[in-house]
Amino acid sequence: MTTPAADESRRHSPEAVAFVQLLFGALRNREIYPPGHRVLEVSAERLATALGPALAGKPALHIGIVGDKVILGEYPLSQGIAPSPAQLASLRERGVEKITFDAETNAQDVAILLDSLVAEAPVAEFLAAAAVDTIRVGRLTVAGGGVGRLSLAELYNELYRNAAFAVRDLLTVCRERGVVEPAAAQATVGEVVNQAEAGEGRLLDLTNLPRQEGEAFSHALNTCILAVALGRDLGLTTAQLRDLGTAALLHDIGKQQLSEAVRHGAGLDPEQRREYERHPVLGANLLRKLAGVGNLAARVALEHHMGYDSTGFPRRTQPRPLHLATHVVAIANAYDNLRTVGAAEGEMTCDQALRTMARAVRRAYEPTLLKRFVDLLGLYPRGTLVLLSDGTTGLVRETRPGYPLTPQVLVIFDDRGEPVAKPYVVDLYEVAVDPTPLTILESKDARLRGIDPVDYLS
Incomplete structure (x- = not known):
C-alpha cells in the first residue's frame, strides 16, 4: 500500500x-x-x-x-x-x-x-x-458550466506554455553563448515523461494545435512530446523515456550555431543547403562535450536526418545501424515539421502529414515504428476537425488503435455549417456496418472556424 x-x-x-x-x-x-x-x-x-x-x-x-x-x-x-x-x-x-x-x-x-x-x-x-x-x-x-470543475484546457495549455518558454530560454542561451544547460532540458523532459506515464493524452493533443510561442522551441517541445509518447507505447522504462525525451528535445540544437538565413531549411540555394546540412554534426559535437546529457542525445542529433536507407545526411562513416531512439525522433521530427506553418512542403493537416510520411516509408522511416506512430495518433488525431459524409462537422474525440479511419467524433456543426444546439458523439467504428456508413470526407483547419479543440475535449 x-x-x-x-x-x-x-x-x-x-x-x-x-x-x-x-x-x-x-x-x-x-x-x-x-x-x-x-x-x-x-x-x-x-x-x-x-x-x-x-x-x-x-x-x-x-x-x-x-x-x-x-x-x-x-x-x-x-x-x-x-x-x-x-x-x-x-x-x-x-x-x-x-x-x-x-x-x-x-x-x-x-x-x-x-x-x-x-x-x-x-x-x-x-x-x-x-x-x-x-x-x-x-x-x-x-x-461544462458551473464553478468547481477544473478546466483541463487551462491546465494543459499552461503546462505546455511553461515548457515551451523553458525550451525557448534553453535555445536562446545556446545561440548566444554556445552552451546547453542540461538541467533546464531535463526539467522539461521530466514534465513530459510524467504526463506520458500518467496515461494522459492531453499534452499530446496540444502538439496538433497552432502555437504562438515560436516555431523553433515549439518544434523542439512537440518533437519531445511525440517521441516520448511513441516510446511509452513501445514499452520503454522511465529512464529510457527520459533519455529519449532529452535526445528529442535537443535533436536540432546544432541549428542554433547556423546563420538565421539558413536555420529553418526552406528556400535555400546549394551553398546555404550545405551549411544547413552541417547542423547534425554541429549539434552532436556540442552535446558530446556536455556532462549530464549522455551519449544518446549526441548520437540522435547526428543521425536524425540520415534516413532509414542511409540516403540522408550526413553520410554514415560507420556501418552500424541507426539507434532505436534515432528512428523514433526522426518520425516525431518529420511529423511536426510537416504540421508547421512555413514548412517547405506547406503546412499540412495531421492526416496529410501522416500520408506523406507513409509514402517515404523504408526510405526515411522505419516501417514498423511508423505504423505504431499512426496507430498511436490515429490518422485523424484527437482534436482534428473533420467533415463527415452526412455534411456535419466535428472534432475527433477518441482514436482506436488499429482502426485509424474510424475514430469517435464530437459533432459540433450541422450540415448547414451552423452550431448544433448540443454537441453529440458519433462512433464511426460502430456505424461502419450500416448500409450507408458515416465516413470522414476530409480534415479541416480548426482555426478557420475560430475553434480551440481543447475547449471541447476537456
Whole structure:
C-alpha cells in the first residue's frame, strides 16, 4: 500500500509541496498576528526563499483550487498534505481559484499577496494597486458550466506554455553563448515523461494545435512530446523515456550555431543547403562535450536526418545501424515539421502529414515504428476537425488503435455549417456496418472556424 507521501513524491517535488505548505502556513499567520508583527515578515521571507527550489528551473509555479483540492502544477495534492477546507473555501469566496508565482517574485511581493488575501478589497485589485505583477490570481476557467470543475484546457495549455518558454530560454542561451544547460532540458523532459506515464493524452493533443510561442522551441517541445509518447507505447522504462525525451528535445540544437538565413531549411540555394546540412554534426559535437546529457542525445542529433536507407545526411562513416531512439525522433521530427506553418512542403493537416510520411516509408522511416506512430495518433488525431459524409462537422474525440479511419467524433456543426444546439458523439467504428456508413470526407483547419479543440475535449 502506498502512502500519501510516497504517491506525492512521484507527482510533486518535496520543494514544491513545502512551498504550498509554507504558503498556507503564512496565510494562517496573517489571520492570527497583527500587521507589522515580526512573524509575518519572517513567514513572507521564508516563502519567497522557498519559491526558487519549488520552481526547479521552470518560469512559473501554478496553484489551483478546485473544491477541497489543491492542484499543484497538473496534479492534486494528497489529502494529508493539502490545507484545511475552511482556508480553501475562504479563498474561493474571495475569487481566488488559481495563483501563479513567476520566478522573479520577491519577499515584498509575497508579503503584499498575503496581505491581499486577508484584506477587504478584491485580491487582484489589491495586487494591481501595489504594482505587483509577478503574482497573478483569478478564477479557473470552468468546463461544462458551473464553478468547481477544473478546466483541463487551462491546465494543459499552461503546462505546455511553461515548457515551451523553458525550451525557448534553453535555445536562446545556446545561440548566444554556445552552451546547453542540461538541467533546464531535463526539467522539461521530466514534465513530459510524467504526463506520458500518467496515461494522459492531453499534452499530446496540444502538439496538433497552432502555437504562438515560436516555431523553433515549439518544434523542439512537440518533437519531445511525440517521441516520448511513441516510446511509452513501445514499452520503454522511465529512464529510457527520459533519455529519449532529452535526445528529442535537443535533436536540432546544432541549428542554433547556423546563420538565421539558413536555420529553418526552406528556400535555400546549394551553398546555404550545405551549411544547413552541417547542423547534425554541429549539434552532436556540442552535446558530446556536455556532462549530464549522455551519449544518446549526441548520437540522435547526428543521425536524425540520415534516413532509414542511409540516403540522408550526413553520410554514415560507420556501418552500424541507426539507434532505436534515432528512428523514433526522426518520425516525431518529420511529423511536426510537416504540421508547421512555413514548412517547405506547406503546412499540412495531421492526416496529410501522416500520408506523406507513409509514402517515404523504408526510405526515411522505419516501417514498423511508423505504423505504431499512426496507430498511436490515429490518422485523424484527437482534436482534428473533420467533415463527415452526412455534411456535419466535428472534432475527433477518441482514436482506436488499429482502426485509424474510424475514430469517435464530437459533432459540433450541422450540415448547414451552423452550431448544433448540443454537441453529440458519433462512433464511426460502430456505424461502419450500416448500409450507408458515416465516413470522414476530409480534415479541416480548426482555426478557420475560430475553434480551440481543447475547449471541447476537456
